[in-house]
Amino acid sequence: MYEFDFVKPTTLADAIAALGAEEAQALGGGQTLIPTLKQRLAAPAVLVSLTGIGEMQGIELGEGQITIGGATPHAAVAAEVAAAYPALAALAGNIGDPAVRNRGTIGGSLANNDPSACYPAAALASGATIVTSNREIAADDYFEGMFTTALEDGELITAVRFPVPEAASYQKFEQPASRFALVGVFVAKYPEGVRVAVTGAAEDGVFRWSEAEVALSADFSPAALEGIDCPAEGMIADLHGTAAYRAHLVKVMTRRAVMAAAG
């Protein structure tokens, strides 16, 4: 790692002020950023830790919605939303491994928007609201492509608000070495319709599979997916799988998610 200064503010206001410095960068749980720094792929002058800020921590279970503080670690989400939103808890409880889940945060994951990360699928399929230090962004407007989001410099995810669906499931096909999603599909059924979000598969990062959404909104059953295929165009092709393989997996994982959610 290159050298950097480290600050750990205890209020959001102090964090935003600290992020105003030249070459400052926010540090969530560090489970992605620290490895990145070790590779010398980033060289911030100042790291601003977000782990000491009380107002960014914790989970609020409200009427039909769940609000999760941006600096809340995956392990807390896995434990605390298990009754209210089991599919989201299961997703959080399967990220990385237990030690990683004790540090990694929801805000960090969404801010990084790794094309193979799990949380973007949950946020997009749930039509979540990304609450930042200066506005609220609908998930549909938030994800802008691989490692790219609507966040501006110095803007922090303070919380994420999830409307609780009637039924939902996340199915992840793990890349066996990294355990990241080779393809992950989150299906969520709301009174207004079904949303299907796919992570891991596409070159532009997480996306909604609208054709499947239309079919599943009319008939929430695996049969509704017959005759629908996810196009291989724009899918990631690498040594772990071809574009066609990933496209195929999208459908398989969607079907499994519908079966799990409906069952």
Add this chain to the structure above:
Amino acid sequence: MTQVSMTVNGQPATGEVEGRTLLVSFLRDQIGLTGTHVGCDTSQCGACVVHVDGKAVKSCTMLALEADGAEVSTIEGQANADGTLNVIQQAFQDHHGLQCGFCTPGMVMSAAALLKENPKPTEDEIRHYLEGNICRCTGYHNIVKAIMAASGQDVAVLAAE
């Protein structure tokens, strides 16, 4: 350099660190607790697992300054007060849960975290929990067996593989 202070295995520990100093470097190089190992330095292997405020973390992927004011426990703090092995360590010995021993500090710390959350885990739960701990020697069966035994469960049911 910045001063960092934490409690390690119940003892106060203080030192001067850089922003980029990792918790594992502080533990090993500055306070001389070399029981915590660095296997990969890329958050894969779990040889560096310690507990920070009661939670298992990979100390190669946490800055020392993030642990300022925290209660840290490492493998050196696991034995009983009279110096005998604690129940998890003893079970690793009894069931041959180690060969070279390199992964063992992390395995024991992960096992301790698991048993705190889930005192009677199933074999599947143990295997799943150890996803972030890699052992190059044992093939895991004896580690799983040791953790089962440490939780007071019958290990005869586990297939001898």
